[in-house]
Amino acid sequence: MTLISGERIRMIHMRNVSGLLALSALALLVGEHAHAQSAPPSVSDSTTMAVSAGRLLDVARGKYRSNVVILVRNGRITSIVPAKSFRRRGERMVDLSRSTVMPGLIDGHVHLALQGNRHENAIATLTAGFTTIVDLGDVGFRVIQLRDSITAGTAVGPRILAAGRWVGASGGICDFNKIGVVGDSTAYSVAVNQNIAAGADVIKVCISKWLPDAYASPDAYELPDAAIRSVVKSAHTERRRVIAHDLSSGGVRAAVRAGVDGLAHGALVDRALAKEMKAKGMFLMPTLASLTSGSPGSPAEMALAESVRIAKDAGVLIVFGTDAGVLPHGSNAQEFGALVRAGLSPLEVIRSATVNAAMALGISAEAGTIAVGRPADLIAVDGDPLRDVTILQRVRFVMRSGRIHVIGYHPSLGWNHPRLPHVVSVQVSVASGHHRTSGRRAQGISRPVISK
Ligand SMILES: [Zn+2]
Structure with a gap:
């Protein structure tokens, strides 16, 4: 044509x-x-x-x-x-x-460039009702480019906040295409600043392994405390929020100590830890639909869902996120049902994807x-x-x-x-x-x- x-x-x-x-x-x-x-x-x-x-x-x-x-x-x-x-x-x-x-709706955790065509993924997300999303990790800066095209009106998609590259240890949980950081805390600061220079709106840091490991070894996490502190300091200096892949209790304690802003998958927390999160103003973004297979689920999955309830009861801000890219793009709304099954009310889960998400991300004036x-x-x-x-x-x-x-x-x-x-x-x-x-x-x- x-x-x-x-x-x-x-x-x-x-x-x-x-x-x-x-x-x-x-x-x-x-x-x-x-x-x-x-x-x-x-x-x-x-x-x-x-x-x-x-x-x-x-x-x-x-x-x-x-x-x-x-x-x-x-x-x-x-x-x-x-x-x-x-x-x-x-x-x-x-x-x-x-x-x-x-x-x-706002989805605080997707990966538009993980697989498939990022333009198609963006359209599928938008037409499912998600007018704002956070892209929490790419191997490069393709989603930042997509964000700019959408803003310029040359591509169709939701409003995007993009993290750029995952920041994690070399050989660690987020080391895709050898983007893992090699070196001490200074190297983490460099990685954060590279993302910000490329236009990142938020920083994604990977602190622990996945749920089965976090359940089996609750105190273990893979990033040194000095590296986490360095990531937070570098990001906050440039007024970027830090959202962590961090499922183990030990990892959450480290994140609380370092001043991480939010957790990207939910995490195994008890009442005391949830109270610390609340005191620090840390938000929790469960991704239950992608991480749990539904009732009755494994003991680890049930513990994760229980932790979401505990955090909510402690007053921790619950923010909607799906890890879409793991779930098919456009099926993000599955998470609503998963959060209700975990014990949130329909109004609470709708707030998680609207006012709560906007507040957690600092975009209440826009979304x-x-x-x-x-x-x-x-x-x-x-x-x-x-x-x-x-x-x-x-x-x-x-x-x-x-x-x-x-x-x-x-x-x-x-x-x-x-x-x-x-x-x-x-x-x-x-x-x-x-x-x-x-x-x-x-x-x-x-x-x-x-x-x-
Ligand atoms: Zn993710």
Whole structure:
């Protein structure tokens, strides 16, 4: 196809369905303003969009507001008003009046470049409802480049905070492609500063081995205390948070002593250790869906889930993370059910992926809540996620910074599945030179589902 890049994805969209069907879908979405050439809404689009929400979840208060209209302009929320007092003045309407609207989700632990195509992985993550993610380790700086392309609007994906390369010992748990650090604490400081110079937003450090070793040898960990201190000092000097792969109790004690900000997989902790974490303001980011095989599970897995409960009861901030890349990208929401099975309430797990994650990552002004002035990062589901968190695995609508990305797609169920009965339309917004590489995936997500 000899299309300008900005047109490519919409042409894929049109090719997949009859033109009439596609037009109907767009008409439903944008009312009388729809026409075949209408540009999708984008960050630079100054047209106001009015998102009509059947109910809006205020995650901080744990309460719903019924029938509200969220106005979005230039990618940000400009006002939120009761539907009955809304008077339309030429806005593009987005009808989610039968759905539950909530903030875009945050996954604090993924690896977009671990395997597969990172562009496709980013799109799968975004269309599953995750509008912000933290990439916690790469063998190079490919995800930092992807982050910059997404920010520049030349690639599609969630907002990314990227760690760059894992920082760990040579021969250790995170030594992939020989990126492990050789040398004393000075060499760890150099490794941190290389990441920061390359543009890393956070630093990932690997302190202990995996769960079976941490369970068998609870006091063992592989990084010297001086190295951990050096990583934390170098990162904090440059105002970067440090998140640790650290599952053993001994490793957590070392991390607490050194001032690590958060733990990336959950860890084996008792009440006393959880109290120390709380006192230091350290957050815990379990990855239970990827680390536990479900009930009844091995003794180590049960101990890990129990530790999450203990930490929560001690007041430790629980932050949502999945290690996606280990789990398939786009299936991140599996973790909600795993956290509920570990003893958190649905509201607590939704907070972990919204307000808590934003607070832990220092991005509360940009993500985690729906409020005037914030980027318009919205998702919609059908049903009540405060009763059943598994419906978060069936996100119907995603808006990230005012761009609508998908409606009615599920990463496992695909399009037009009977469990996706009535959703309106789809509009994949921006296009870029990257769609050649992610073309197959882009085709997959750009097929509309039409309601009757
Ligand atoms: Zn990981």
